[in-house]
Amino acid sequence: MSGRLSNRRAVITGAAKGLGLACAKRFLDEGARVLLADLDEAGLAEALRSLEPYGEAAKTRRCDVAHREEIEAAISACAEAWGGIDILVNNAGIAISADILKIDSDTFNKVIAVNLTSAFHGTQIAARRMIEQGTGGVVINMSSVNAVLNIPHLLAYNVSKGGLNQLTKNTAIALAPHKIRVCGIGPGTVLTELTRNAVWTDEAARRSILSRTPIGRAGEPEEIASIAAFLASDDASYVTGETIYADGGRLGLNYTVATEG
Numbered sequence: 001m002s003g004r005l006s007n008r009r010a011v012i013t014g015a016a017k018g019l020g021l022a023c024a025k026r027f028l029d030e031g032a033r034v035l036l037a038d039l040d041e042a043g044l045a046e047a048l049r050s051l052e053p054y055g056e057a058a059k060t061r062r063c064d065v066a067h068r069e070e071i072e073a074a075i076s077a078c079a080e081a082w083g084g085i086d087i088l089v090n091n092a093g094i095a096i097s098a099d100i101l102k103i104d105s106d107t108f109n110k111v112i113a114v115n116l117t118s119a120f121h122g123t124q125i126a127a128r129r130m131i132e133q134g135t136g137g138v139v140i141n142m143s144s145v146n147a148v149l150n151i152p153h154l155l156a157y158n159v160s161k162g163g164l165n166q167l168t169k170n171t172a173i174a175l176a177p178h179k180i181r182v183c184g185i186g187p188g189t190v191l192t193e194l195t196r197n198a199v200w201t202d203e204a205a206r207r208s209i210l211s212r213t214p215i216g217r218a219g220e221p222e223e224i225a226s227i228a229a230f231l232a233s234d235d236a237s238y239v240t241g242e243t244i245y246a247d248g249g250r251l252g253l254n255y256t257v258a259t260e261g
Ligand SMILES: NC(=O)c1ccc[n+]([C@@H]2O[C@H](COP(=O)([O-])OP(=O)(O)OC[C@H]3O[C@@H](n4cnc5c(N)ncnc54)[C@H](O)[C@@H]3O)[C@@H](O)[C@H]2O)c1
Pocket: 013, 014, 015, 016, 017, 018, 019, 020, 037, 038, 039, 040, 043, 063, 064, 065, 066, 091, 092, 093, 094, 114, 142, 143, 144, 145, 186, 187, 188, 189, 190, 191, 192, 193, 194, 195
């Protein structure tokens, strides 16, 4: 298939469902070959069935991003299948709700490991390969509006996403001489399993979220995937270090503005 991402080889973590799967579909539509990495093997099998029309351009691999060697193995599998890697999307993420006075260090560290440390590992492993290939490349980190906003019971999540934005900026500068761009996407509320469990929990929560969403609705995964495809493509050739927020206007909203919920 031809398109903006023709001949590009991509690894997307957390791609068995949600935003990762939507990004995989969009990348495939734009001509890329995509390795979907996730720890959910049953989810991967289901995702692959939904990607059957793309044939050999879509592959899956079990990968727990909390373990560096599993990220390394996923990136190697992409390189073995298609001769290299051009795009890495550090998308896998978890949110664990816990009171600051009760959260234990294992829980805190797990969220940081999956959401932040994994992106450091992935970026380093992919960048080394991209430099060896001499072709440059793109890394996209799936951040959140919670990189800059806070929900008290999602402390570790918020901290991980704030750190991810700094990882994006720092690695963008460090890797620019190697023609590797590093960008982020900061979704607001997009309807996936993670949101349904973490914030879209009941009618009151839904109304509260919509009261802070000027566009007046939650986003769709495809509305994030289209940004990922743009950032991964040469259309974004002068964009690096930046996190693009797709939040229905939330970050622009002053606290004094009353909105319908
Ligand atoms: N949906 C939203 O509204 C929203 C908003 C802001 C940011 N995000 C971010 O987008 C990313 C994707 O979120 P989503 O809504 O699609 O979530 P989701 O829960 O629907 O999907 C996440 C995927 O990541 C996988 N995963 C979890 N832990 C993993 C691990 N250790 N190793 C490999 N895979 C793992 C899960 O199996 C799942 O397939 C996350 O980083 C999340 O923080 C989502």
